[in-house]
Amino acid sequence: MEHITIKDIAKALNLSTSTVSRALRGSHEINPDTKRSVMEYAEKFNYQPNPIALSLKENKSRSIGVIVPEIDNPFFSQAINGIEDIAYNKGYQVVIFQSHESYEREVINTQHITSRRVDGLLISLSGQTTNVEHLKNLHDKGLPIVLFDRISDEIDTHKVISDNFEGSFNGTEHLIKTGRKRIAHIAASPHLSISKERVKGYLAALAKHNIPVDESLLKYCNYGLQDIEFVIDQLFSNETPPDAIFTASDRLALGCLSTLKKRNIKVPEDIALIGFTNLKVAALLAPSLSTIVQPALDMGKRSAELLFDLIENTSKLPKSYRTFKLYTELIVRNSSVMKSDEE
Amino acid sequence: MEHITIKDIAKALNLSTSTVSRALRGSHEINPDTKRSVMEYAEKFNYQPNPIALSLKENKSRSIGVIVPEIDNPFFSQAINGIEDIAYNKGYQVVIFQSHESYEREVINTQHITSRRVDGLLISLSGQTTNVEHLKNLHDKGLPIVLFDRISDEIDTHKVISDNFEGSFNGTEHLIKTGRKRIAHIAASPHLSISKERVKGYLAALAKHNIPVDESLLKYCNYGLQDIEFVIDQLFSNETPPDAIFTASDRLALGCLSTLKKRNIKVPEDIALIGFTNLKVAALLAPSLSTIVQPALDMGKRSAELLFDLIENTSKLPKSYRTFKLYTELIVRNSSVMKSDEE
DNA sequence: TTGTATGCGTTATCAC
């Protein structure tokens, strides 16, 4: 892969590299003729400045790192879509890493990230992560970081989340209002901020409607299909099984739907189902599933925008960091069932 | 984001940068004591070599570019998962671009890719792409390229695909053998290699079983949900609607399932459905959908491995390029229905 | 207006 350099142009045109550089950069302190001839030559031989040389010089890479638990998760792939969108417009490249829900892998990834000299980091924590020293260190060293979705209180930076409490509260209350009495909640890893908030919302809705909490209806679940099958079988081995399930994520909703089908438990006839999902999954699952829609794409975009704000203003200190809550939207489906329940 | 350099170490230890460099690289022509003290200092202050400087020197970036139509598509996100896996082990970073099924965007992305000096390119063509000069150019300039899934005959390089013809043939034949007479096929963009191969397989299966081709049952469809709804409504406005639908991708299968549900057409009671999907989607949709499973993860891994082969052997010419076909797997579900149909 | 010199971080090539 050969590339033409400024030096080549200079040689060909009998100029110095600095003159060529100036011409290319559109400097005004240059002879219009020289400029034109340089531009023509550059055009003709498809000159493209070497970004690596620039990076070395300016000590920045024009790339941002993104660490997500799994790329192959509808929520995160859609968030990355949004991130890529913003980065593309800013002329940055997006470098992807997966933690695979492993704390160790996340730590290793943060090391790679810094050794790669990315200009900023977007991260959603792994389900195993309880200690965030690895991120604190980076942040203390001045790396702009934005946390999204799965955040930690211990890091003082911008964060973007959806309104997990409210979404969870609304979803649970919807189930209550449609007559459900035994509402199970399947949450993701108990370490995650999103899990905690969603459980809070679930409990708050039950409390508001004076429904006693049954601990056996609150399950934490990994993302594997076996895990969710196990959890659902547990729920249904209960003396009085749930009449509704509220799941905390895309994957759990999908897994739940599939397991229920396997077990021949009909949704929504036998059991009501509502899930936190991103917009695309919600659309695809319509109309069998009511959903609390998380703005995955927007979360990606918003996070990236905030990160670029930080990157482009690293000089301006001190910053005041904020946590941005994006609205969730409750989409109610199976209206026929709703009606019968509402009587 | 401050980083310690070789120069810093040299200054601190009263050595020259070359000595430090040698010590760090584990050269043998060096005093063991010097080496140890350098290593200790580097360890203590967490020295990390600057990959950008390395890149400039070696004229390679230790990164590979990946261009996919949409990250947020289960097939591609899983393929990227595989790519990331291999790249991670090789110590390469993965830079992601989306063409958004747009030819123009794809061309622009290839320009970005080269300007970024990636060491290789993995690409799956956009649905609009018919002209591949932009890739030919890069390839002629010596950039290692591997095409996967959506390929073009016009580029002479390694390619990795699933056995689209066979998968399609088997899926269609399965529908025929279970008694279906009017089998519709919903394909993706007609420009795509995968579409062509799958249509061929579909037609071949019909031909083998002496089923006349009904042009009105063969539809090409974009990925938007509106598009698929439109197509399905078209199919069912037919005087004699289909009794089976064979869809050509994850997205089409999901969209089809969702639309049929919306229209209150029951699967598999009213209509049999079979789709090309990746493993995870197949698992999630079980047991409602029989699937021709494409090895998305493996395709990502295999493509990345081949790309690294090319990257690491750029000196060895000439190469003989190959097209690797990965097996698809037919997973038959709804066995109860099958039985009744098989009688 | 243009050219020369320097530096970004690293390693390779030469000297000593």
Place this chain on the structure above:
DNA sequence: GTGATAACGCATACAA
């Protein structure tokens, strides 16, 4: 065994 120097591609302070 160690150090000085050049080079990768570019931008810029300074000199002309």
